Amino acid sequence: MLFPTPTLSPADRAVLSEVEQMRDRLRHQVQAHPGKWTSGLRKLLAADAVAASNSIEGFRVTTQDVQDLMDGERDVDVSDEDREETLAYQRMMTYVQSLHDVADFQYxxxxxxxxHWMLQGHRHTKRKPAGQWRNGPVYVTDPGNPRLAAYTAPGAADVPGLMAELVDWLNTDDGAHPLIRAAMAHLHLVSIHPWADGNGRMSRSLQTLLIAREGVLAPEFSSIEAWLGRPGNTxxxxxxLQRRGATYLPDQDVSGWIRFNLTAYHQQAQTVQHRMDDSAAVWELLTAFVVEAGLDERVVSALHDVAVVGRIRRSRYEKAEGLxxxxxxxxLRDLAAAGLLVPVGRTRARYYTEGPRFPEPVLARARTPFTISSPYPL
Structure with missing residues (x-):
């Protein structure tokens, strides 16, 4: 038995309508600006999602380092374990995102x-098999006491039947809004906990997959993984999740879970909109700056990455401009000589940050904090 999808309250429907409006605006904005800065923003948002979702599981890699790893950089100052986890999650999410328009797709x-094998194959053991249902019990332990089970998942013997029911549900349109179905899919999977490890990231990835399959907006702009990875939100x-009980109790009202996810969708859309507007404004400011300074316009992409991401590596700039x-x-040497950039590190590990002559109005536009509001009245 799975959790029943709750009926939305008037407040829920109002929030969902606002989310749809924001996502529609973002979609039109992306379509109207298919250039380099939107492509760069998509990569940044994807890296942010990977970094955030991994951080929930205790793997700490900055968004900048994730982006470097995704670009194929080898000299990134992260542990071997964090590198493996980041690249595994990134490969899986790349495949998830590629499924958005597969015509004969089925869950x-x-x-x-x-x-799951893409995510956990490098950790495969007999005790914790990857790519197959678990063969024993699994517990979510309390962060402060590993001997205390905050949640005990269904028995291993129940997993095949529950997963068969979930797959049937995924392949059947029940009339619920795609974002609500995505949230419910997350809850179903994380509650069943069908694998020995990696259940949290798999559940968040399944939600992203359903959002991608919706086809309204690229999952990089819609996924709530980055939102979930903020400490307070985590x-x-x-x-x-703990409000659902210490054991699997699917016969209950999960309106609170839906409200939580609608808040996440709404606030993530606000965040992405701010980033989109800032990124566009920074590109325009830098374009005017390089023209006035007599620089080649292609360096805008390097300066834009420094302003928005915080740094630029030679390989990323080379690929972005086809150089x-x-x-x-x-x-990059010329920009450093002009005081616009400063090199950090040596040889392959080198990257560039803003120099003393980097235009201040650009940095101010890129880095001024913004606020987001709660979609539900207090």
Whole structure:
């Protein structure tokens, strides 16, 4: 038995309507600006989601380092374990996002186990198998006391039947809004806890997959993983799951879970909108600056990354502008000589941050904090 999808309250429907409006605006904005800065923002948001979702599980890699790892950089100052976890999650999420427009797509046990292998295959053991249902009990322990079970998942013998029911539900349109179905899919999977490890990230990824399949907006702009990874939100996330009980109790009202997810959708959309507007404004300011300074307009992408992301590596700039290694190196050296950039590190590990002559109005536009509001009245 799965959790029944609750009926939305008038307040829920109002919030969902606002989310739809914001996502529609973002979709039109992305379509109207298919250039380099939107492509860069998509990569940044994807890296942010990977970093945040991994951080919930205790793997600490900054968004900047995740982006470097995603770009294929080898000299990134992270532990071997964090590197493996980041790249595994990134590969799985890349595949999830590629499924958004597959015509004959179907959910299945094989698909879910294959995604789990991508995520956990490097940790596969007999005791904790990857890519197959668990063969024993699993517990979510209390952060302050590992001997205290905050949640005990259904028995291993019940998992195949519950997952069959979930797959059937995933392949059946019950008339609920796609964002509500995505939230429910997350709750179903994380509550069943079908694998020995990796259940949290798999559940968040399944939610992202359903959002991607909706087809309204690229999942990089819609996923709530980055929102969930903020410390305060992570605490609320765990607390909301704990409200479902210490054991699997599907016959209950989960309106609170839906409200939590609608808040996440709404506030993440606000965040992405701010980033989108800031990114566009920074690009325009930098374009005007390089023209006035007599620089080649291609360096805008390097300066834009420094303002928005915090740094630029030679390889990323080279790929973004289709340059040779020598051209990219020369451009960055010239920008450093002009005081616009400062090199950090040596040889392959080198990256560039803003220099003393980097235009202050650009940094102010890129880095001024913004506020987001709660969609529900206090």
């Amino acid at each position: 299945g046990k094989g698909l879910l186990n294959a995604l 605490w609320e996330y765990y607390r909301e 040779t290694l020598q051209q990219a190196q020369r451009d």
